Amino acid sequence: MPEIRGRLREEDYTPYVITSLQESDRMNVLVGMIRNSLTELELGISGALNITEGMEALSTSLQLNRVNDSWQKLAYPSLKPLSGWFADLLSRMEQLVEWTNERSGLLKSIWISGLFNPMAFLTAVMQVTARNKQLPLDYMTNRATILNILDSTDIVGLPVNGVHIHGLFLEGASWEEGKGDDEGYISDSKMKELHPEMPVINIFSVHIKEMSWENMYHCPVFITPERGATYVTQVNVRMDPDDDEKRWILAGAAL
Numbered sequence: 001m002p003e004i005r006g007r008l009r010e011e012d013y014t015p016y017v018i019t020s021l022q023e024s025d026r027m028n029v030l031v032g033m034i035r036n037s038l039t040e041l042e043l044g045i046s047g048a049l050n051i052t053e054g055m056e057a058l059s060t061s062l063q064l065n066r067v068n069d070s071w072q073k074l075a076y077p078s079l080k081p082l083s084g085w086f087a088d089l090l091s092r093m094e095q096l097v098e099w100t101n102e103r104s105g106l107l108k109s110i111w112i113s114g115l116f117n118p119m120a121f122l123t124a125v126m127q128v129t130a131r132n133k134q135l136p137l138d139y140m141t142n143r144a145t146i147l148n149i150l151d152s153t154d155i156v157g158l159p160v161n162g163v164h165i166h167g168l169f170l171e172g173a174s175w176e177e178g179k180g181d182d183e184g185y186i187s188d189s190k191m192k193e194l195h196p197e198m199p200v201i202n203i204f205s206v207h208i209k210e211m212s213w214e215n216m217y218h219c220p221v222f223i224t225p226e227r228g229a230t231y232v233t234q235v236n237v238r239m240d241p242d243d244d245e246k247r248w249i250l251a252g253a254a255l
Contacts, residue, residue, distance in 0.1 A: 019121050026074075027092065065083055108156075109155045109164035109165060114167065118232050119233060125205050126142060129162070142162075142233070146183055146198065147183075148184065155200060164200050165201050168198045173186050174189050174190045183238050186237050216245075219235045219255055221235055
């Protein structure tokens, strides 16, 4: 991190760059905790250190394929077993390495599910627009356009406005892909499709007076399927013009 910060000029510290550094700092703390606790456990098993309650708890977690409590406190909400959690951790690290090395300060598409604090990133989108338009941040809100692009690697560049994000899944409904330039819309769940992955989404900021919810569902976004305290924000998800929003509220549709 000192090397990365050392090559940045004062004007390089955009909201996106600051967010990437904050995410990297949190990842470094987590990885440091994992490394130190595993090293201590190894020394304890070899007899070089006395076994503590913390070591025993870590050993039990490893045997049960469960994320240790001390790791979870520094991590992010997750329902994955340890094996899946660790694979997910490596993917998050890869994104942060790529992001912090990106000279523009922003990737073509951000895997938003791989962030410690996705709301901070969404706030950064509003900050950038507010600064460019010389408006107070309180006057800004985020709007979403769901693209007809399923694979984020097909994105060829940064959007004209805002950012591209991917990695969201829909629950309680399905997604009907649009044709051509027409945006898709939320639809009934399909058989054997519990959590369909959403296409790439363009998130950009507009003045609150310019925000329209016509034919839109106020779709809540959560970090895990447990919902509750993992609420992040709400996204405008297009509905069929004949749809009533109450239908999707009763269905519990969420991202």
